[in-house]
Amino acid sequence: MLEVTERIRSLYEQGLPFFKKSVFQDLVRQLDNCRANDPPVEGQIISIPAVDGSVVEVELETGLVMHHIDKETELVVMDPYLDYRTFQHLTIHDDPLYFSPHLAYCPTRLIYPLRSRRSSTKEILDPWKPQALEEVQDGLDAGIKMWEDSKDCRQLQSLFRAASVPSISKVVAFGCSTMAFKVDQRGTSITQHALILTMRDIVKQMTKSPDKPGIQCFAQDPIYTEVDKEVLRRSGITVLEDPRAFLEVDDETVVVSFAPDIPVRQIIADIARPAVLIWNTVWDEDEATAFWHALHPSFNPGCANRLTLASTDPESSRLIDMIRDHYSELTTLEPKERFTGATVYIRRD
Numbered sequence: 369m370l371e372v373t374e375r376i377r378s379l380y381e382q383g384l385p386f387f388k389k390s391v392f393q394d395l396v397r398q399l400d401n402c403r404a405n406d407p408p409v410e411g412q413i414i415s416i417p418a419v420d421g422s423v424v425e426v427e428l429e430t431g432l433v434m435h436h437i438d439k440e441t442e443l444v445v446m447d448p449y450l451d452y453r454t455f456q457h458l459t460i461h462d463d464p465l466y467f468s469p470h471l472a473y474c475p476t477r478l479i480y481p482l483r484s485r486r487s488s489t490k491e492i493l494d495p496w497k498p499q500a501l502e503e504v505q506d507g508l509d510a511g512i513k514m515w516e517d518s519k520d521c522r523q524l525q526s527l528f529r530a531a532s533v534p535s536i537s538k539v540v541a542f543g544c545s546t547m548a549f550k551v552d553q554r555g556t557s558i559t560q561h562a563l564i565l566t567m568r569d570i571v572k573q574m575t576k577s578p579d580k581p582g583i584q585c586f587a588q589d590p591i592y593t594e595v596d597k598e599v600l601r602r603s604g605i606t607v608l609e610d611p612r613a614f615l616e617v618d619d620e621t622v623v624v625s626f627a628p629d630i631p632v633r634q635i636i637a638d639i640a641r642p643a644v645l646i647w648n649t650v651w652d653e654d655e656a657t658a659f660w661h662a663l664h665p666s667f668n669p670g671c672a673n674r675l676t677l678a679s680t681d682p683e684s685s686r687l688i689d690m691i692r693d694h695y696s697e698l699t700t701l702e703p704k705e706r707f708t709g710a711t712v713y714i715r716r717d
């Protein structure tokens with residue numbers, strides 16, 4: 369195990385990207401080919417590239433019945449999505465039971481959601497019903513108005529007007545969550561989506577060239593319901609399935625991401641140098657350790673990186689270097705509770 373983690377560290381220190389668009393593209397192609405078989409065919413193989421240059425073959429598990437809950441209901445394995453392992457996941461193994469030698473060098477793997485379904489009809493049982501489309505639309509409209517009328521939004525617009533910003537052609541957002549359920553976090557999700565629209569307007573005003581096509585907006589979050597997708601579509605935001613939003617990110621992109629369940633910042637640091645980053649403030653190692661230690665005071669980290677294992681979107685040395693070497697901080701986003709302590713970074717050209 370030690371030998372493997374030392375090798376991974378060394379490959380990382382040599383600058384080898386752990387996340388690659390070409391790998392995402394290839395996995396999308398393989399999974400789409402398998403999905404073409406309905407019902408799923410047993411024993412289909414997916415090839416996953418590893419950072420040591422090898423390729424690991426895994427058998428697709430879609431459609432497997434894991435467990436019979438009762439006479440009428442069973443737990444079934446759904447279509448996988450990508451599982452992004454952080455540098456911390458790949459190099460810190462506190463419990464050998466969770467160490468998989470087979471996949472040890474694979475930062476991108478597959479993860480399967482489980483759902484319950486009726487055994488007789490195979491109908492998926494969904495305990496959560498989204499609100500009606502017009503109710504969600506009204507909530508989003510009111511939230512956009514509230515955000516656009518706020519001093520925080522106006523301040524952000526005037527900071528961008530005064531800044532020197534590289535060329536931008538799209539806005540790509542990750543993990544802004546669903547707006548379709550009446551829960552406390554809904555306001556946060558609405559304000560985060562309103563910010564996507566504000567960024568599109570800011571970029572439109574900056575780009576006065578009549579020849580340039582419009583600014584595209586994309587959003588990726590597997591939790592989106594059909595209702596979310598429709599209200600976002602009406603606002604000009606296209607929802608993309610994981611990992612397709614990563615394929616859209618390039619050097620002319622504004623990336624928007626707040627407390628995602630996946631390591632968006634480590635992935636982006638490997639695949640592009642976007643024009644603008646609006647995401648959780650990038651801490652140095654001491655700041656990150658202090659934050660996680662305050663949350664888990666009894667835990668002795670042993671090494672700084674170990675504590676950041678608790679984060680789904682942790683810093684890495686490559687991310688910290690990228691921000692230090694290529695970006696300037698424009699401002700922190702307010703209100704903090706709506707933007708989970710995020711900072712706006714602009715690439716220095």
Ligand SMILES: C[S@@+](CC[C@H](N)C(=O)[O-])C[C@H]1O[C@@H](n2cnc3c(N)ncnc32)[C@H](O)[C@@H]1O
Nearest residue numbers: 543544545556588589591610626627628629708
């Ligand atoms: C902790 S919540 C944060 C939600 C919201 N941004 C906030 O600040 O309250 C994490 C979000 O990441 C989303 N997420 C999980 N996997 C993702 C993926 N592969 N791509 C984009 N978002 C993802 C979850 O569905 C969820 O909405």
